[in-house]
Amino acid sequence: MSNKVNAVIAGVGMYVPETVLDNKYFETIVETTDEWILSRTGIKERRRLDTGATSDLATGALLDLMKSTGLKPEEIDIIIVCTITPDMFFPSTACLVQDNVKAVNAWGFDLSAACSGFLFGLQTGASFIETGRYKKVVVIGADKMSSITDYTDRNTCILFGDAASAVLLEATEDLSIGLQDTILHCDGSGRESLYIKAGGSLNPPTRETVDNNMHKLYQDGKAVYKVAVTGMANVSYEIMQKHNLTADDIAYLVPHQANLRIINATAEKANLPKEKVMINIDRYGNTTAATIPLCLAEFYKAGKLKKGDKLILAAFGAGYTWGSAYLVWGID
Numbered sequence: 001m002s003n004k005v006n007a008v009i010a011g012v013g014m015y016v017p018e019t020v021l022d023n024k025y026f027e028t029i030v031e032t033t034d035e036w037i038l039s040r041t042g043i044k045e046r047r048r049l050d051t052g053a054t055s056d057l058a059t060g061a062l063l064d065l066m067k068s069t070g071l072k073p074e075e076i077d078i079i080i081v082c083t084i085t086p087d088m089f090f091p092s093t094a095c096l097v098q099d100n101v102k103a104v105n106a107w108g109f110d111l112s113a114a115c116s117g118f119l120f121g122l123q124t125g126a127s128f129i130e131t132g133r134y135k136k137v138v139v140i141g142a143d144k145m146s147s148i149t150d151y152t153d154r155n156t157c158i159l160f161g162d163a164a165s166a167v168l169l170e171a172t173e174d175l176s177i178g179l180q181d182t183i184l185h186c187d188g189s190g191r192e193s194l195y196i197k198a199g200g201s202l203n204p205p206t207r208e209t210v211d212n213n214m215h216k217l218y219q220d221g222k223a224v225y226k227v228a229v230t231g232m233a234n235v236s237y238e239i240m241q242k243h244n245l246t247a248d249d250i251a252y253l254v255p256h257q258a259n260l261r262i263i264n265a266t267a268e269k270a271n272l273p274k275e276k277v278m279i280n281i282d283r284y285g286n287t288t289a290a291t292i293p294l295c296l297a298e299f300y301k302a303g304k305l306k307k308g309d310k311l312i313l314a315a316f317g318a319g320y321t322w323g324s325a326y327l328v329w330g331i332d
């Protein structure tokens with residue numbers, strides 16, 4: 001008898017901070033316009049956490065998940081926090097979240113894969129579930145992007161927002177639901193197109209690195225756009241082909257929310273109409289590891305997801321890192 005199990009998303013939670021920065025606000029701090037931002041990116045507003053850190057966002061998302069599912073802290077086996085804005089280099093943000101919710105039986109760690117963080121985390125969490133040894137794994141995408149955003153750089157400051165979202169992974173013997181497959185990649189030759197120049201072991205912090213503004217996110221937008229637009233479209237198409245899925249089979253494409261034009265190109269390649277694409281970039285901007293689970297949480301809470309829905313998740317980000325996942329929704 002086979003005892004193979006799939007990892008299924010058994011609950012979702014989300015947390016977005018209250019402060020809203022709309023495009024008009026950016027008109028007051030850099031040379032830009034609402035029209036430019038909206039037409040080039042699809043973003044209207046994004047959120048900022050005024051006090052606190054990524055662990056506070058992540059904890060908020062986990063508490064929301066616990067409230068909506070009845071999950072007790074002591075039941076959690078593993079906490080994976082996908083983030084590029086940890087509270088500190090160490091200890092991990094996962095340790096801080098563990099303490100905040102008193103998940104006394106959990107272990108955990110942070111996972112750094114930038115905008116692909118949630119996809120990498122989902123596959124990692126699912127692998128733990130598939131071993132049969134762990135029953136409840138929490139995967140959180142959380143980023144306080146405002147902590148690494150240079151608000152004097154109009155090329156990047158308009159893009160990012162703060163948010164967190166969490167999913168609970170459990171085992172199911174019903175192999176028709178849950179995580180079916182992922183295709184994941186990284187290519188470090190893209191390291192200098194999107195990164196923070198200093199602060200790590202390559203360029204430890206000095207007075208000079210601070211003076212030269214090397215602790216904030218740098219992006220060569222055009223270079224990243226070029227590879228992201230084909231990378232995300234191709235990897236979404238590839239996983240659909242691999243599983244003989246057509247646009248008719250898919251309930252939703254769940255794309256990383258970096259730029260509406262990249263999202264549209266991905267949907268177009270997969271032949272998916274607008275109604276089948278999860279989009280919330282207009283309200284939150286690019287929240288890095290949080291974008292995909294935030295879409296899932298919002299759509300589920302709004303009653304737009306039902307058991308059996310076939311989803312294609314896709315992301316592209318710093319590293320480069322990119323990938324797609326084929327997931328069948330498992331909650332009624």
Ligand code: UT7
Nearest residue numbers: 031032033036040115154155221222224225228258259317
């Ligand atoms: O999530 C991780 C992965 N990241 C991505 O996927 C992001 C990929 N890149 C992009 O989404 C786009 O490249 C951006 C949204 C970042 C930029 O859009 P773009 O259409 O590629 O603009 P551009 O960088 O080619 O800039 C066009 C012009 C430039 O002026 P010149 O050189 O043509 O005179 C920029 O200086 O737009 C200018 N510009 C702005 N103008 C008004 C750049 N930022 C702004 C701004 N407001 N905020």
